[in-house]
Amino acid sequence: MLLRREPVGALEAIERLGGMQAQAPNPPYIGLWSRVEGFEFDEVSRLMTERRVLRIVLMRGTLHLVSARDARVLRPLTQPLLDRYLTGPAGWDLDGVDLRPVVDAARALLEEEPRSDKELRSLLGERWPDRDPARLGWAVRLSLPLVQVPPRGLWGKAGTARHTTLDAWLGEDAAAAAEPSIDEMVLRYLGAFGPASVQDVQQWSGLQGLREVVERLEPKLVRFRDENGRALYDLPDAPRPGADEPAPVRFVPEFDNLTLSHADRTRVVSDEHRKRIFTVNGIIRATFLVDGFVHGMWKAEKKRGEATLRIEPFAxxxxxxxxxxEEEGMRLLAAVHPDAKAHAVEFVS
Incomplete structure (x- = not known):
């Protein structure tokens, strides 16, 4: 949806993208603004308060904005990844700890009312004073499907991140309609990001051992080879624009799917520039596209009532x-800071 904005609702766009990386609250709104024709920021906020869209840890063990339907389907499929974190080297100090009563207690506390990490750690520490409450809280976040409830994540709203369980937020009856399928998950990925390799699917999901899944699905797919001889798979009826397809300039936010959903992103960003947008502390900077390729970074800020978009080209x-x-940047500023008394776009070295 970056070659041309699509006339779809935000819910459909989020599902077509297989969810949106949402480590920070605002980037998904910018990502949708760049992809959806006539996008209104309040639409996502409304969907969140109506519990049709939510924020939950999924692919790669990171926070995502997804539809309620996809949360039910994707969360069980990503549990093996979270279990791997829990039983791997990072969980060494929990060896021998029976986490079942801890998780059960946390579930009851979080379903009683949404609680912050600090509040949950304090309550767990009272029950297990001989254990590090921060580590117990970490284990709970990996073991339970937890929803980050509004107002956190609403456009223009601030608030402490508070969590409850997916069942408590959506209602247990909704679970009956969910049919998790790893095959369907891979097909959904290819629908959003194909043509792609097995390594790409694994990078996006954080799961291992997906080669046999792709091979099982191969009769339903078309297969290509990239310049390095790697096999790429796609859905037969998926659009595959040619090299001469015009690609308009686009502003892509931090943590966007475009830069996170493939093992090999040289189709849109060079390895040299990728190192500049991926920081050592886990931040993936906002970028802009020229002719479909990452050409630099950008940042918007508002000071003393004036909104400025600073564009830093790589070349x-x-x-x-x-x-x-400049034109697209002014539109972005008007959407993000409509109440600013002035808007300006600056190019910086």
Whole structure:
């Protein structure tokens, strides 16, 4: 949906993308603004308060914005990844600890009312004073499907992150409609990000051993080879634009699926520039696209009532694309900071 904005609702767009990385609350809104025709920021906030869209830990063990339907389907499929974290080297100090009563107690506490991590740690520490409450809280987050409830995640709203269980948030009756299928998960991924390799699917999901799944699905797929001879798979009727397809300038937010959903992203960003947008502390910086390729980074801020978009190119931007970036940047600022008394786009070295 970056070649042309699609006339779809936010819910459909989120599902078509297989969910959106949501480590920070605001980036998914920008990602949808760049993909959806006539996108209104309040639409996602409304979907969240109506419990049709929610924030939950899924692929790669990271927070995602997904539909309620997808949360039910994807959360059980990503549990093996979270179990691997729990039983791996990071969980060494929990060896021999019976976590079942801890998880059961946490479930009851979180279903009683949404609680912050700090509140949960304090309550667990009272019951297990001989254990590190921070580590118990970490184990609970890996063991239970937890929803980060509003107002956290609503556009323009601030608030402490508080959690309850997926069942408590959606109602246990909704669980009966969920049919988790790893095959369907892979097909959904290819629908959003194909053509892609087995390694790409594993990078996106965080799961291992998906080669046999892809091989089982191969009769339903089309297969290609990239420049390095790697097998790429796609859905037969998926759009595959040619190299001459025009690609307009686009602003892509932090943590966007575009930069996180493949093992090999050289189709959109060079390895050299990827190192610049992936920071050592886990931040994936916002980028902008010129002709479908990452050409630099951007940042928007508002000070003393004036909103400014600063564009940092990796290389000189040709005149027509520079003008298009200025125009698109002004539209972005108007959407993000509609109450600013002035808007400006600046190019910085």
């Amino acid at each position: 000189p931007v040709p005149g027509p694309e520079r003008a298009a970036l």
